Amino acid sequence: DGGITQSPKYLFRKEGQNVTLSCEQNLNHDAMYWYRQDPGQGLRLIYYSQIVNDFQKGDIAEGYSVSREKKESFPLTVTSAQKNPTAFYLCASSFGLYNEQFFGPGTRLTVL
């Protein structure tokens, strides 16, 4: 089955720790994205990548880092510099000109 997988589904982290969220897709999509979703705020773009070895900051990149070493994978690291990391994190991918983005199931991160 083609799709986007994110792991883990739930993640707990202590303050001051870095944590990496996984995103994998087998849709052969070129572009991949990370969003953060908070209650009542919709989705906000953290980082996106158009092609392998290239990525761009989104609207709220501070405290996050990414890599794109393979077309299929786009991991997100939430660093200790992110002041309010507790949120629902969504990965998405797209192919072609029309920006139809397809989303993974999400990872809920809670900082204790």
Added chain:
Amino acid sequence: QKEVEQDPGPLSVPEGAIVSLNCTYSNSAFQYFMWYRQYSRKGPELLMYTYSSGNKEDGRFTAQVDKSSKYISLFIRDSQPSDSATYLCAMSMHAGGTSYGKLTFGQGTILTVHP
């Protein structure tokens, strides 16, 4: 002022009702318009995609875009309890360049369809 405004609701309707969900936007450069449905604790799924002004119908769903008024709508006919979800509008300017793939989302409207 946000680029995309969407009434968060919540909206509660009886089964069989016609539902109207709306978004307004301020950036006239938006050309591509999408509606996503998101069930609780799940990722959003693409429902409808439209380009520029006009209507698009898919089963019980109709997406409408009025670029002159900077207003988009999603209509759900014969609503069902399984339609209960958060509905997010999204839009983008164009593909290519540094704006490629950048969607701007509304806040989402929480819809409940009760039997």
